[in-house]
Amino acid sequence: MRPIMTMICVLAVSLGVAASLGAATPAGATTQTAHSGDVAATFEFRGHLPDYSGERLTITRGSSVFYQRAVDSRFCHAECAPGSLLSRRSSVHVLDLEHNGRRDVVLDLYSGGAHCCSIEQIFSADPTGKTYVETGRNFGDPGARIVDLRHNGRFQFLTADDAFAYAFTDYAASGLPIQILTFANRHFKNVTRKYPRLIAKDAATWLRFYQSTARRHYEDSIGLIAAWAADEEMLGHDTLTRSYLAAEAAAGHLNSAFSLAAAAGRNLVTDVERFLQAHGYSH
Template identity: 40%
Template sequence: MRALINQSLIGLAILSMTAVLSQPVKAEVIAGQSGNVRAEISYDKPEEYQYKNVRLQIIRAGTTVLDKKLPQESEYDRPVGVFTDNKLPVLDLDGNKEPEVIADFFTGGAHCCTYSLIYRYNSQSKQYNQTRHEWGNGGYRLQDLDKDGLPEFDSRDDRFAYAFTAYAASGYPLQIWQYRQGKMIDVTRRYPKLIYSHASEQWQTYMQARQQGDDGKGFLASYLADKYLLGQGQDGWQRVQQAYKKSDRTKFFADLRKFLRETGYIR
């Protein structure tokens, strides 16, 4: 009798598992709205850390203008809402009274990467045009930094990751972007007070890293880049050269100067 009961229980467990597995995967949705424009990203999540059937839909005044499956670099390439409280940003980025849609994605991995697909409405073609912007490891925050009613993308320069040291010890210069007429524009130099504050933070982080036994090269590089943004490159070099006395200082300084020139900080 006990064997029959056990067999029955096993059979019920298998049936229950089969029923669960056979159920359709429920689509998850990230949505946002501004005025009469509503946008949704839907996707299936059949397994943990895997995402399929990622689709963007934009509806204007009750009419679906865009409905397309978004390309994924891999099954781990997934939509995220971590930058905007799990909402799909739908807002006017360039002041033309027409809201843009920002779809954020994470490609997976320990440190990389995030990017945004920004959709702008073309009133002549009555379609949405797409712009892609790479954020690397850093992501962004939407903030109206100049108080003009339009948000900026407050971010960091991810090109400095691993440039002179390990990822955890890398520093990143401030980077601020505006979206204007379908293009992302680097406007960091327009915000000297923010750059100065960021440079001070990088210097303090360098001092803390040095106290903990790290050479701090990553934070010195970021600090010096900020100083160049302020037009104070010469002063920055003097502080860096006085601070860094390691045996590889000659090579480090040469590599740093070359890197800052290649990335546009030294003009």
């Protein structure tokens, strides 16, 4: 019901980055490599879906090794799978993610499970320049793509807000509003509001999906309109959001698989408004 966002993929042509999947050896080991400038990263692992082992990341500059460790994440520990397990894309990328002249290494991981989770690890040179430090983020179900939205060499993580999954209904009927993040100084920053055209496009998509539920008498519709409401709030359309939700509730169009009560529509509006405020979409 909702658009599927692919896991992170850096296009070598647009980013000036070279990447290689590498061939599996007879022993079942796979090596993936990427490089940009004088920085190269090598991701090694053994096994195939769903069983992997021996995952290891090596980062070099020139002929010197600056980082070489077994892959580990606080989200899936040493049991992470390569993020490229469902495609033939490389899981490792090298690019100037922070636009500071220094290359970062991005490693795609996957925690496994029916609906979760795409994890990104960013390895940045530490202040001494002698090694690399890791910053991880769990992008949940939607995953993320690294993009250059303004074509100026500054990169963003294009994703969706996974907090909306299961917030009002089951996962299949949940809408996840657009989210755009930047990364610098080991921190992610939400910059979604700087891209109103993309927000408006996303809002139109969710409204269209919501309106399509009329064919099923608006069955389980609340998750879709909640994503629309989040987008509209980011655009500053508070009055529009409130009036539309109230009108749809009065018409009996707001329904959730989680609540079948007659007053569910009015209660769901309250739930959505509280959720949007708690998550920084409205004030």
